[in-house]
Amino acid sequence: MLDHHTIERYELxxxxxxxxxxxxxxxxxxxxxxxxxxPGMFGSPARYINPTQLSQTEFAAPGLKVSPDGSxxxxxVARAFQFQPSVLRVPANTPVTLHFIAADVIHGLxxxxxxxxxxxxxxxxxxxxxxxKSPGTFVSQCNEYCGSGHQTxxxxxxxxxxx
Amino acid sequence: MTTAPPPxxxxxxxxxxxxxxxxxxxxxxxxFLVTGLLxxxxxxxxxxxxxxxxxxxDVYQYLPFLKSYYQGLSLHGVLxxxxxxxxxxxxxxxxxxxxxxxxxxxxxVAWAAYWTMTIGVLMAAWAVLGNNATLLYTFYPPLQGxxxxxxxxxxxxxxxxxxxxxVIVIWTGWKRSHPGxxxxxxxxxxxxxxxxxxxxxxxxxxEVVVFLIPWSLGWTKGVDPLLARTLFWYTGHxxxxxxxxxAYISWYALLPRQAGGVIAxxxxxxxxxxxxxxxxxxxxxxxxxSDTGLSIGWKTVQMLLTFLVVVPSMLTAFSxxxxxxxxxxxxxxxxxxxxxxxxxxxxxxxxxQVLAMISFIPGGAGGIVNASLAxxxxxxxxxxxxGHFHITVGTAxxxxxxxxxxxxxxxxxRKPLASVKMALWSAWxxxxxxxxxxxxMHWEGLIGIPRRxxxxxxxxxSEMISRAQVPLALTGISGMVLxxxxxxxxxxxxxxxxxxxxxxxxxxxxIPFSQSLAEVEALxxxxxxxxxxxxxxVLERLWVFFALALALVMVxxxxxxxxxxxxxxxxxxxxxx
Numbered sequence: 001m002l003d004h005h006t007i008e009r010y011e012l013x014x015x016x017x018x019x020x021x022x023x024x025x026x027x028x029x030x031x032x033x034x035x036x037x038x039p040g041m042f043g044s045p046a047r048y049i050n051p052t053q054l055s056q057t058e059f060a061a062p063g064l065k066v067s068p069d070g071s072x073x074x075x076x077v078a079r080a081f082q083f084q085p086s087v088l089r090v091p092a093n094t095p096v097t098l099h100f101i102a103a104d105v106i107h108g109l110x111x112x113x114x115x116x117x118x119x120x121x122x123x124x125x126x127x128x129x130x131x132x133k134s135p136g137t138f139v140s141q142c143n144e145y146c147g148s149g150h151q152t153x154x155x156x157x158x159x160x161x162x163x
Numbered sequence: 164m165t166t167a168p169p170p171x172x173x174x175x176x177x178x179x180x181x182x183x184x185x186x187x188x189x190x191x192x193x194x195f196l197v198t199g200l201l202x203x204x205x206x207x208x209x210x211x212x213x214x215x216x217x218x219x220x221d222v223y224q225y226l227p228f229l230k231s232y233y234q235g236l237s238l239h240g241v242l243x244x245x246x247x248x249x250x251x252x253x254x255x256x257x258x259x260x261x262x263x264x265x266x267x268x269x270x271x272v273a274w275a276a277y278w279t280m281t282i283g284v285l286m287a288a289w290a291v292l293g294n295n296a297t298l299l300y301t302f303y304p305p306l307q308g309x310x311x312x313x314x315x316x317x318x319x320x321x322x323x324x325x326x327x328x329x330v331i332v333i334w335t336g337w338k339r340s341h342p343g344x345x346x347x348x349x350x351x352x353x354x355x356x357x358x359x360x361x362x363x364x365x366x367x368x369x370e371v372v373v374f375l376i377p378w379s380l381g382w383t384k385g386v387d388p389l390l391a392r393t394l395f396w397y398t399g400h401x402x403x404x405x406x407x408x409x410a411y412i413s414w415y416a417l418l419p420r421q422a423g424g425v426i427a428x429x430x431x432x433x434x435x436x437x438x439x440x441x442x443x444x445x446x447x448x449x450x451x452x453s454d455t456g457l458s459i460g461w462k463t464v465q466m467l468l469t470f471l472v473v474v475p476s477m478l479t480a481f482s483x484x485x486x487x488x489x490x491x492x493x494x495x496x497x498x499x500x501x502x503x504x505x506x507x508x509x510x511x512x513x514x515x516q517v518l519a520m521i522s523f524i525p526g527g528a529g530g531i532v533n534a535s536l537a538x539x540x541x542x543x544x545x546x547x548x549x550g551h552f553h554i555t556v557g558t559a560x561x562x563x564x565x566x567x568x569x570x571x572x573x574x575x576x577r578k579p580l581a582s583v584k585m586a587l588w589s590a591w592x593x594x595x596x597x598x599x600x601x602x603x604m605h606w607e608g609l610i611g612i613p614r615r616x617x618x619x620x621x622x623x624x625s626e627m628i629s630r631a632q633v634p635l636a637l638t639g640i641s642g643m644v645l646x647x648x649x650x651x652x653x654x655x656x657x658x659x660x661x662x663x664x665x666x667x668x669x670x671x672x673x674i675p676f677s678q679s680l681a682e683v684e685a686l687x688x689x690x691x692x693x694x695x696x697x698x699x700x701v702l703e704r705l706w707v708f709f710a711l712a713l714a715l716v717m718v719x720x721x722x723x724x725x726x727x728x729x730x731x732x733x734x735x736x737x738x739x740x
Binding site for chain 1 (some may be wrong): 231299301306388389392453463470471473476481485491531535537538539541543544545580611617619620621626627679680681682731
């Protein structure tokens with residue numbers, strides 16, 4: 001049978017293994033953050049708009065907007081119990097910036113294969129820039145409980161081949 | 164049980180007062196434990212309905228007393244995660260340290276804590292049962308519930324803090340009257356846990372008392388939802404350590420003796436609790452990786468701290484594993500794995516705890532995924548998350564509490580456990596039910612199935628559901644397995660509590676405080692007490708670590724709170740259910 005000194009020596013070795021493992025995991029996540037596996041993690045400025053005054057902002061008329069310089073922005077408003085617009089069509093192979101805002105309570109959204117997962121906290125704009133490579137459809141259910149109609153609230157993103 | 168001789172039944176049954184004679188704190192402890200278990204009974208009864216929801220079977224339409232899936236989910240989450248745990252832990256972590264230190268608690272204070280909690284729970288239950296607080300377990304504003312719910316929740320926490328203060332005061336008094344002595348392990352760990360909870364509960368207390376109660380009463384017009392979420396998760400992650408550390412106390416300080424062995428390493432056990440005291444709280448931001456409006460820098464720093472919690476968890480796995488191996492060797496076991504056969508698997512107290520530990524291995528691994536800023540994106544708000552916490556708090560903690568109830572209720576009441584066999588079955592079925600549940604839920608989460616969704620009415624899920632048929636069926640089946648486990652468990656508990664035979668004082672189930680290997684070696688060597696390692700003397704100064712923990716939390720959280728408070732964005736409350 002082992003005496004307590006030997007066990008404690010082994011345990012100290014185990015402690016070192018645990019610390020090294022933690023540092024490696026941390027380095028791994030930092031690497032994936034720097035390489036932008038998850039869009040919008042760095043560089044998207046924190047922006048707050050009073051959710052009761054959306055009519056004076058670009059969220060007044062939600063939907064896709066193509067600027068004269070060719071940049072593509074889409075503005076979505078989440079409110080109980082729908083996304084406006086509930087279906088968004090975007091072109092493939094073009095950088096698109098998606099802006100989401102919640103107008104009343106907290107909502108949420110996940111575009112699974114697009115690595116987008118956002119808590120939409122009233123007034124705080126969530127922004128993601130992404131180039132969708134191929135045509136396809138993403139459907140997101142609202143993923144933060146928002147009341148009795150929560151399950152009827154969904155958002156569809158359709159990526160279309162350029163005409 | 165393992166150590167008690169065959170119980171000698173005294174006839175006629177002893178009057179109750181005599182059972183508590185010598186240790187009147189047994190009665191208040193029993194009240195805490197049994198009230199907690201009654202709350203669990205209600206919470207668990209709703210569980211199968213939630214599981215069937217995932218299998219797309221809607222039972223809610225047939226239930227007149229529950230208005231919606233979300234009301235059921237609110238009850239399930241609040242009762243199981245908040246109410247059951249708080250009662251059970253308050254009872255256990257009052258009784259254990261007092262007995263370990265040989266000090267009787269002030270019973271007036273203990274009962275005051277019990278009634279504070281109970282009045283609070285009745286208020287909150289009134290609100291939830293009346294569908295006036297269908298807010299789920301997280302009660303995020305601006306969804307606004309009845310003031311009764313928030314006041315009740317605050318009283319529940321205040322009750323637990325009264326016990327925390329009492330245990331810490333008792334310990335400091337013991338230190339004064341025992342200069343130079345080292346606190347017994349079970350008491351040391353209990354005090355460290357309560358100190359952690361004192362720091363950790365601050366967020367919830369401030370959120371509810373300063374913001375939500377005045378707002379729900381109509382005294383203030385709005386609440387900043389981001390500030391409220393940040394306060395909630397300040398407590399919301401640390402609370403999981405408040406749930407799991409009492410299980411660790413049982414694994415470290417009681418299980419070795421229950422298995423027939425000793426504590427492998429006393430000093431490492433203390434070190435791991437000090438690490439939990441330091442690291443449990445300044446990590447809550449990892450629940451908010453997807454929140455806009457918080458700095459990525461602080462999220463990253465708290466990610467590192469969250470990862471560091473892996474260290475004391477790994478220490479626990481090593482120490483407890485070594486203790487079990489020593490126990491098996493003492494029973495004649497050997498080999499690399501062969502020793503496991505020599506453990507007392509027929510004892511539900513032992514088996515339930517080992518199954519709890521096994522569930523915690525995948526539970527901890529999944530937790531690392533949740534704590535990773537990048538990987539969290541794939542699982543945040545999906546079914547993966549409830550899959551994760553059902554094998555952590557739902558199994559590691561709950562199954563350990565089952566094991567504790569199997570010896571502690573007989574200890575407190577002197578009534579023998581009604582059926583060892585049924586207790587054993589309930590533990591195995593609970594374990595397998597939760598494993599099946601977790602496999603289903605983690606799998607669904609990776610497909611993208613959201614959590615907290617009433618499937619019967621869902622509009623955006625059909626494509627995902629078609630890809631998730633197998634895991635969704637697993638979730639449904641697991642609910643049925645767990646229902647059977649729960650029926651068996653509560654049958655054993657109520658048959659025990661309502662039993663009429665009591666054993667004599669000599670045959671009372673003992674409190675299984677374990678000896679450490681170092682102590683045993685010292686006794687075998689020269690009959691003296693073991694030399695106390697310098698590290699243990701340093702770790703003994705818990706107030707210093709309490710202060711350090713507080714300082715670390717301030718560094719990790721104050722900048723975020725200050726910036727949120729300087730730029731408040733209050734919005735009005737809404738009732739949308």
